[in-house]
Amino acid sequence: MNYWLVKSEPYEYGYHDLEEEGRTMWDGIRNYAARKHLRGMKVDDLVLFYHSRKGLEIVGICKVVKEFYPDPTAEKGDWSVVDVVPVKRLTKPVTLQEIKATPELQEIPLVRISRLSVMPIEESAFLRILEMGETSL
DNA sequence: GCCAACGTTGGC
C-alpha cells in the first residue's frame, strides 16, 4: 500500500466535485514527474486531495480504483490517467501553513517541490496529516 | 498581480 497526494484548483475540480460525481478520471497530467507517480498508483492506494491556488489545504482522502491507462484528453504524447473515488473528507482541513509549521512534514514534496501536482507521501507523513485533520480511516 | 521555481523550446 502506498500513499499519494494530488493537487487540484477547487474552482476547476474540487473535492466537492468528486463527491458529487462519485468517481473521476484523474486527467490532464502533462508533467513527466507527475506522470511517473501517477503510473505508480495501485488499486486501493490512498490519495490526499489538496486544493491549490484557493484554499491551500488538504481537504479529503480518495482511493485509486483503476490503475493507469491512456489519457483520452491527450491530443498527442504518451500520457496517463487513473480513476479515483472519494473516501472521506478530513474533519478539519489541514492547511499548507500548518504543514509548513510541522517539523516532521518539511520533507514532503508539497513543501519542497511546489509545482509538482502528483506526489508520493510517506506512510508516517500520511498518518500525521490524518491526525492533524482529526480524521481516522 | 507578482514573481520564484521549474520545465520546455529552439538557436547555435
Added chain:
DNA sequence: GCCAACGTTGGC
C-alpha cells in the same frame, strides 16, 4: 548538447 528565452504553476 548547451543554454538563453519563454511559458506555466502556484504560493504569497
